[in-house]
Amino acid sequence: MDELNLVQAVNRALARAMADDPRVVVLGEDVGRDGGVFRATDGLFARFGEDRVIDTPLAELAIAGVAVGMAAQGLRPVAEIQFTGFIYPTIDQLVNHASRLRTRTRGRLACPMVLRSPSGGGIHAPEHHSESPEAMLAHIPGLRVVIPSSPRRAYGLLLAAISDPDPVVFLEPTRLYRAVREPVADDGEALPLDRCFVLREGRDLTFVTWGAMVLETMAAAERLAGRGVEATVIDLATLHPLDHETIVESVRGTGRCVIVHEAPLSGGWGAEVAARLAEHALTALLAPVVRVAGYDTVMPLPRLEAHYMPGVERVLAAAERVLEFA
């Protein structure tokens, strides 16, 4: 079994989906001859040809619109937006068309498209290349939002997203692209959407996180274990629809929850998780739910980036706060 990093796993999943299903096409800026800005589509053009691996003009609105049309007419398009900073021109297409084609046509048309985009900071990129806008996308009824946090989950969740009958936004944490390797079997097996992954089980505290922050959170859980505090770590994986049963069940057991995300605090997805806990698990809580998040500022340039991103120390400090409550 090959050891792959996350971007290689994405590449492997795309190749597998294209080989297994002739309806799958890939489109985006530089995805063809160039192989993609992060090499996610490397080799696909040579293998599947220009009809199925389509270089588009620099026009995100058009990329999304073409994908909506392709999907409505029976193809399985996988569109790439080079960075989430450039995802905003696609939003009208996603909100007003992709997410509601099924309801507007009473099921006559569906929109089985995937919009992939590298997301998040930590790679010393300039402005517009480091943001985490998942909360905005996850607010849209009818739009699934998936963020993998390991090569294996990237492979399995992307296959699931491509075969899903409805639109999926698939946000790939840029910082994880080459951060970790693990064995990934190219077996064509999808992983379940709409389910959290419990990465670690403990009785004292529940961490809820997703994307690149899974690394910091797992490291914090290890440090806590070193002093006898056992934490559960939940990777949301699918942000919308939210598998809140898994979260609520865990927090009912531990009584304490820390949510960790990279996007700015206010209006981030952590607010929704916290609100669900306020609604469904308030009486089980031994301490307030605490959010560790990016600051409410514009994403800073590289010199301050490490300060902006929640690190292990900030996660640990939040854990200390919720553990203090008797």
Add this chain to the structure above:
Amino acid sequence: MTTTTYREAVRTALREALTRDSRTFLMGEDVGRYGGTYACSKGLIDEFGPERVRDAPLSESAFVGAGIGAAMAGMRPIVEIMTVNFSLLALDQIVNNAATLRHMSGGQFSVPLVIRMATGAGRQVAAQHSHSLECWYAHIPGIRVLAPGTLEDARGMLWTALQDPDPVVIFEHAALYNMEGELPDTAGPVDIERAAVRRPGRDVTLIAFGANLHKAMEAARLLAAEKIEAEVIDLRSLRPLDDATIMASVRKTRRAVVIDEAWRTGSLAAEVSARVMEQAFYDLDAPVGRVCTEEVPIPYPKHLEDAALPQPEKIVAAVKAQLGARA
């Protein structure tokens, strides 16, 4: 006192801004000759001329971008986007340029721009004209977000917003334009920092903004008939949020219901709920309730649209659920 409407209050505010500051101009689709889709700028083109009341082509990205450029170059533009639904096409300009240029230029440029847009449902204009996406804007660092829910605020927030050196987005709920009321002849600029307690009460805090403030007030009246005294808070500023006013009320009443016309999941109501839990955890006697819009494209038929939106009866039911709960 003068009897007036929300629409007239907005128009008076626009007239004041155009009169007091020669750098100010109004730009948007149909704001000039047609007088505005909601008639907010009716007559202003005759008073101020087509240079200062500018009709824009149907291209939100282009005219919001032009407004950003004008603001950077020293003007004080007011850009009207017909409704929040169409602001999706200008989102790239707002998020990537307006909100970030001060930061990106190391403080060399600021963007003193005001964007006004209508928001909300309730008028049977169906799935693509009825969104409430205030929560999106309230998530964006670098902009201020306001929601005038009263005549005083419709009249007074604009001038204060224009004095802000950074971009401000003002949401006018379309169901409010015909709202009538009394406005003092001395009405003028108001603060844009603080939430307001619109009705004092001791049993539960209702937190709302925009048109839903009035549904919360109606719910409070219904509850009062059953001897339940609700305190009603009008958020007014959606970003930044005035935590102090919210927490002072919740610490007193020990219960909170947040009303937000957005789809529930990922709404601003979630942010308010999360903050109440973070900051007033030990004061809460019941889970924080949210009354939001059903997670569907807003339906066209009136009975279905009514069913999808927050209503006073739903707020009353949420409050009663709170009072039945014991922490």
